Each structure stands twice: as C-alpha cells, then as structure tokens.
Amino acid sequence: MASFLLDPGVIFLNHGSFGATPVEILAVQQDLRERMEREPVDFLVRQLPGLLAAARERAARFVGARPQDLVFVPNATAGVGAVLRSLALRPGDELLTTNHRYNAVFQAMRREAGRAGARVLEARIPWPVQDPAALSQAVLAGIGPRTRLLVVDQITSPTGLILPVEDIVAGARARGVAVLVDGAHAPGQVDLDLARLGADWWVGNLHKWVCAPKGAALLWTAPEHQGQARPPVTSHGADLGYHPEFDWPGTFDPTAWLAAPAAMDLHEAEGGPALRAAHHALVQAGRLLLSEALARPLPHPDDPRLYGSMAAISVGLPASQALALHTALWTQHRIEVPVSPFEDEAVLRISGFALYNRPEDYEALAAVLPGCVAALQVRG
Ligand SMILES: Cc1ncc(COP(=O)(O)O)c(C=O)c1O
Known part of the structure; x- marks a missing residue:
C-alpha cells in the first residue's frame, strides 16, 4: 500500500x-532527477523527447484521449x-463561467477579456441542489448571443460539486x-473519456487526485484548435505545431511530468474505480457526521x-469568517x-483519500x- x-x-x-504524493512516486521522481543531473544535456536534449x-501515451490512456491531442x-x-x-x-465578446468557479481562473x-474589450459573466448554479439536470440548465441558461467561450468546472472547487459536463458541452x-x-x-476522482466528451479544450491536474509530483497537469485541445494553441511561454517551438509549442517551455525540471505515469499506475494498482469509490465512501459518511454535529442540512x-471525493457544507457563518474558522481549526486542533x-x-469542504484518511479523521x-x-x- 502506498505510503x-x-x-x-x-x-x-x-x-x-x-x-x-506517495513516497514511491517521489522516489521515481528522484531517480529521474539524478539521471538528469548525471548528464543534463543528454537528458534534456536527447532523452527528453522520447x-x-x-509519458504522454500513458496519460492519453488514462484520460481516454489520443496522445496527439494532449x-x-x-x-x-x-x-x-x-x-x-x-x-x-x-470587443463586445462575452466569456461565461459560473459562480462556483475557481478564483485564479x-x-x-x-484579464484576458479586459485586454480585448470583452467581458466575463457568471451563470448562477443552484446550491443547495437536488438534481444534476438543474445544474446543466443553470449553466446553459447563461449563454447569450455574444458568448464566445464557456469555462465550466468538471468538479467545483468551493463546493465539490460534479457538474454534468457531457450535457453542458453538448448544449453549449x-x-x-x-x-x-x-x-x-x-x-x-471521476472516470474520464475526453475523446467522447467532445469539448474544445480540457485541462486537468495530475498532482491532485492522481498524486503525481506537484507541477503535472494536462491540456487537451480539439484538433481544430491546435494550430492556434499558445503555450504559457513562447519558446523554441513557436509556430512549429501543438506539441513543440508546449514541450519545451525553456529550461525546466520535467520530472513531475515524467513521473506522472508511475502515479497513474499506482492509482490503478490501488483499485482505480474501487479506490475512487472508497474515497467517496469516506466523504459520504464524513459529511453526514458534520451535518449532524452542526445540526445543519446538507x-x-x-x-x-x-459529488465524488470531496463534499462541502455551509457551516452557519458569514463568508467574512471563513478564514477565521480555517485558522481556528488549524491552530487549535x-x-x-x-x-x-x-x-x-x-x-x-472535506476530502477523502482512502489510502490515508480514516473515519476517525471526520x-x-x-x-x-x-x-x-x-x-x-x-464574536460576530
Ligand atoms: C476548479 C479549479 N481550477 C483550477 C485550479 C488551479 O489548479 P492549479 O493551482 O494546480 O493550477 C484549481 C485548484 O484547486 C481548481 O479547483
């Protein structure tokens, strides 16, 4: 079992x-780092492309995509x-997201909208919510004649909600x-089949629920958009195609990316869907305990x-006291x-990770x- x-x-x-990140995966990353440091030029110039x-092939199998799109x-x-x-x-274009979106996004x-004279709107997703259909309806209701792009979470950050992205993508x-x-x-956290999802773009972290070393994520781009894809930084691969644009972002440590396949193997060896179900079971029981303790509804x-491996509950305090509660739980307990x-x-928001969380934690x-x-x- 992973430690x-x-x-x-x-x-x-x-x-x-x-x-x-489990110690086994950190060890894989450390081996790669030592290989790199024994001959940095050979590693970064000759070995890295292969x-x-x-790594991309393995990741593609994990997310149900073709490697050329990742x-x-x-x-x-x-x-x-x-x-x-x-x-x-x-100017005048609209970018649409939801009120459950992640602040950095x-x-x-x-900022990007501001540069072009475009603007950002938020569709309001109901919370509390009874039914996934209400979620897709709420998101799609935000689309207007000027909407150029919808940015929608597959799993929301503050509230841990799984959004029905298949229906939302199809509707948009x-x-x-x-x-x-x-x-x-x-x-x-959820099964993925990006080829079937049929979005224009999809991004996903490997350093969260796959437990890859930090700094490993994937971007999937539909073939029709790959010619316009622009990486976070412009480097040698500029205008040479989708993979060259992204594969060399300047001198960097690629070991988080290269160790990600080992993390995917571990995830599957620990049960894959069964592991995800075990995460969910922890959270399912944990949120009930919290609801009872606080005498507040879920x-x-x-x-x-x-919801999958995370769940949220409103604790009965105003938003202005969120940080104070977070700090109290950490410093006092x-x-x-x-x-x-x-x-x-x-x-x-609680998380459940079955390889180290126990019911006693909740x-x-x-x-x-x-x-x-x-x-x-x-204190008020
Ligand atoms: C919905 C969502 N988008 C984006 C991010 C950003 O992830 P990262 O900090 O790895 O870039 C997060 C992080 O929690 C998130 O929850």
Whole structure:
C-alpha cells in the first residue's frame, strides 16, 4: 500500500488543494532527477523527447484521449491561461463561467477579456441542489448571443460539486459556443473519456487526485484548435505545431511530468474505480457526521452523480469568517480543512483519500467544529 510523508500530528482533510504524493512516486521522481543531473544535456536534449512521448501515451490512456491531442503543462492555471491566450477575442465578446468557479481562473478570464474589450459573466448554479439536470440548465441558461467561450468546472472547487459536463458541452456546442472544461480536480476522482466528451479544450491536474509530483497537469485541445494553441511561454517551438509549442517551455525540471505515469499506475494498482469509490465512501459518511454535529442540512442528496471525493457544507457563518474558522481549526486542533467564502456564506469542504484518511479523521472534525463555529458566532 502506498505510503505518504504526511505529518501524523495533523488531521489532513484537504487532499483536494494540492494532493499528496506517495513516497514511491517521489522516489521515481528522484531517480529521474539524478539521471538528469548525471548528464543534463543528454537528458534534456536527447532523452527528453522520447520520455515525454512515452509519458504522454500513458496519460492519453488514462484520460481516454489520443496522445496527439494532449500536452503537459505545469498546472491547471497554466493550461487555462494558454487556452485564453489562444483566443482572438473581440470587443463586445462575452466569456461565461459560473459562480462556483475557481478564483485564479476567473482572474485570468477577467484579464484576458479586459485586454480585448470583452467581458466575463457568471451563470448562477443552484446550491443547495437536488438534481444534476438543474445544474446543466443553470449553466446553459447563461449563454447569450455574444458568448464566445464557456469555462465550466468538471468538479467545483468551493463546493465539490460534479457538474454534468457531457450535457453542458453538448448544449453549449449546439448553441455555437466553444467550451473549456476546467477538470482541475477530475483525473483520479471521476472516470474520464475526453475523446467522447467532445469539448474544445480540457485541462486537468495530475498532482491532485492522481498524486503525481506537484507541477503535472494536462491540456487537451480539439484538433481544430491546435494550430492556434499558445503555450504559457513562447519558446523554441513557436509556430512549429501543438506539441513543440508546449514541450519545451525553456529550461525546466520535467520530472513531475515524467513521473506522472508511475502515479497513474499506482492509482490503478490501488483499485482505480474501487479506490475512487472508497474515497467517496469516506466523504459520504464524513459529511453526514458534520451535518449532524452542526445540526445543519446538507446541500445536496446522497447522489454520486453530484459529488465524488470531496463534499462541502455551509457551516452557519458569514463568508467574512471563513478564514477565521480555517485558522481556528488549524491552530487549535491541527485539522487541515479548507473553509472558503462562497456567495455570502463560509463553506467547509472535506476530502477523502482512502489510502490515508480514516473515519476517525471526520469524527475528530465533527467533535470540534460546532465549538469553533459557536465561538465565532459569539464574536460576530
Ligand atoms: C476548479 C479549479 N481550477 C483550477 C485550479 C488551479 O489548479 P492549479 O493551482 O494546480 O493550477 C484549481 C485548484 O484547486 C481548481 O479547483
């Protein structure tokens, strides 16, 4: 079974933010680093193209894509930035996202839109929500005659909701709108079949739920857009095609990308879908405990179409106290769990990673959470 360097003195309920990499995978990365340092020129110039092609082939199998449609990027933020830079936006164009979007992605959209005289709009997704169909309807209702691009999360960051991206992509494309699926949390949390999804672009992190070393993510681009694809930085591969554009971003450490296949192998050896189901079972039980402890309702029914390895609950504090609760849980109880401002509420999100989380982790949180919330309510 995989082992982790996680501090045993911390109750770690935030796999979602940055993942955690097993020691076995760190060892693979370290071997690659030592190979690189024995002969940097040979490694980076002669060996890297073949190693990268092999890693891309493995990644393509993992996400249900063709290798020619995939490139590695350091993270989802870089992938989203690349897509936004590839668009020729015009004044008056609209970029659409949702109110559950990730802030860094929203900022990139805002800046890119601002440069072109375009603007960013948010479709409002219901939360609490009962049914996945309500989610796709809400997103598609935001599309207007000027919408050029929809950026939609496959799994939302503050609320851990799985969005029905297959229906959303089909609906948007039927309305003539291009779609970037932000799948930052998707690899290793939900089944992927990118070729079937039929989006225009998709980005996904490997350093979250696949547990690759940090700095490993994928960008998938539909063939018709690959000629316009612009990487995060312009380098030797400029205008030489999709893969050359991205494969050499300047001198860098490619070992996170090259170690990612070992992380995919480990994910599958640990059960693949069964591992993901075990993550879900932890979260399913954990969110019930929190709901009982806080005497607050859960935001959606127990439907695996709506959440996977993360789940959120509104704790009964205003958004302005999210950081204070997060800090109290960490400093007073050594519990690492994100609490985000979402709309006007403070929302706590638990993760479940079956290779190191145990039911007791959620019991520990449920035992102290009501007290922490009450203390902040008193302070106002
Ligand atoms: C929906 C979403 N998009 C993008 C990102 C950014 O990921 P990264 O920091 O790896 O670029 C995150 C990170 O949690 C996310 O949740």
